[in-house]
Amino acid sequence: MENELEPRLRTVFRRVLRSRGTLDALPLEEMEGWDSLAHIDLISAVEEEFSISVNIQDVQKLKTFDDFASLVKNRLGGPGAA
């Protein structure tokens, strides 16, 4: 599950941002195709792809690809999942 998670998330990012640029290790602000509207689109697309819901507290906290990845992991696996 976890192994396929990142590629799926990557696909969502590329689709929403319509970008081929780098995803990892960058703040979202520096990603090609990112703006505040794309941020909202990313959240909805991630919710849909993984059938999870993102909290309002998380909306502003999600600042990198890795933030999204750990949020999804967390939601899917629960706290005990490694």
Added chain:
Amino acid sequence: MKASLDPTQENYLKLLEIAETVGETRSQEGSPSIRLAILSDNAPQRLARVLLASLHLRGCHASLYEAGIDTSAQEALDQASGAHGFEPEYLLLNTCSQVYRERFYKAPHPARAAFAQLYLDEMLHLARPFQARGTRVIFSTLAPLEERLFGNYSALTEVSLYRSLLDYNRLLCDKVRSMPGSLLNDVMAIAMREGLVHWYDHKLWFSARYLCAPKYLVSLAENLAALIQTARGQMTKCVVVDLDNVLWGGRVADDGISGLDLGDTPTGKAFQCFQQQLKELRDRGVLLAACSKNDMEDALAPFRQHPGMVLKEEDFSAIEANWEDKASNLRRIAADLNVGLDSLIFVDDSPFERAQVAASIPDIGVPDIPADPSLFLSSLEGKGLFETLWHSEDDRTKAEQLRASRAHAQELSQAADLPGFLKGLRMKLQCRQFDETHLPRIAQLLAKTNQFNLRTQRLSEVDCARFMKEQGRYLPLYFKLEDRLGDHGLVSVLCAELQADTAFILEFVLSCRVFKRGLEHAALNCLVEHCRRRGVKTIVGEYRPTEKNGLVANLYQECGFQRSPARGPVQRWELEVVKFKTLETFVSEIE
């Protein structure tokens, strides 16, 4: 009519992608184009992009003006604003329930009973400066919010937000109905279809002022695109249904009449209900046709023998039952009913038939329906296929009128002597200047007529009301026809603008039900007569070619007009009133 896309995340992203490419292309010469301004109290950007793509998929290029969020009042009331400078044909007042809520909660309890009306008055105040310049304003209803803080009693007290929103929507609908040319964007209906719990994404409201979850922007945009398309004269005129497993369960050729599932069983009741829904459509002016792979005898047997049939043979304006491919049959039905293929929708339970038809006739609407008849209507709804801008008593008799005009065509084809036949119809034509009572039907005819339409300006009811009021400047005529076969109602509109001693024909349309009777000559005779009385020396007419109005390319020439130079594809024709020789007509009586 094209079926709307479903509100999915996938379609949302797809439309955003399309909008990217559309935004860069310019309107091509001759391709239809509209100017739409959006005033919003919620985030307008994504809706605008998705709407641009929806319109594009419907063959309509749009220029959009998005005002900044919450700048509606400045944009509307300052004549020098960007929105006014944009000169929009359409203005969308994109309002949302969350802003209503903010304002409503600030109102003290005693002020709440009057709140809905005050809020509506503000909307009308924003609309008025645009309406004054002829812009068609699209008003939005407000979806209920989930909060019912008085429980069931919320519906009973004006102090509750829930009741106030209901009141607002009701007041708005009544108002829109009374304002010619205004359009209703029924957001409430769309939200209820999806379910409020799904519709709202509250965190996105507080984070970015999204009035609903992003994927439902697809529903909103598709709804608006279908509405605008309808306002531009494209709408469903005929629903073509398959028979076996669409009107009844089973195959009549294999199962026989007694083996059909219709009426008694749960499935049979679902088919019966679908028939009832089709009958309702027919009674509001949408023609019905059937297209079935069957022998004619088998196809007609249930209509004649099955007691459970709601629809009768005579409810159908065309029935094609044979073994040819359905696309050919649909083309024949469209030709037979004299409607464009783009105004048909085709309802068939077979994915194979649907795919084949969609592939051979791209213009036709081919909605997907499931195999389950209890879901037929639900899956057809929400696809923007049944848009209309009016309902008149005239619509109910559309199918009968069509029958009368076919009886006419039948007799005509057998008549040895055409002039003698037309005289024998004892046509009685009534020529009148526009009046209040007939404005809706006048606007309807202008919006729907594609073939006998010289300029296809799609003048709205607002324009027509102006012509009616300023009779010194305009000569707005309509024509009603009766003959021995029946009453045809209002069949033609001919409206001219007077400037000094010249009359310019703004619009000249004639219903396709009454072609080939020489009525256009009678109408022009009337116009010339009116012009003479008002001292007009020259009448100018234009022919603006479209894909569908080739029929009238030579009209002005035939009627004695002289061609005068004009640029582009538009033809300009002039007539000196003194030289006009009254045209021969077969009308027995003109009032």
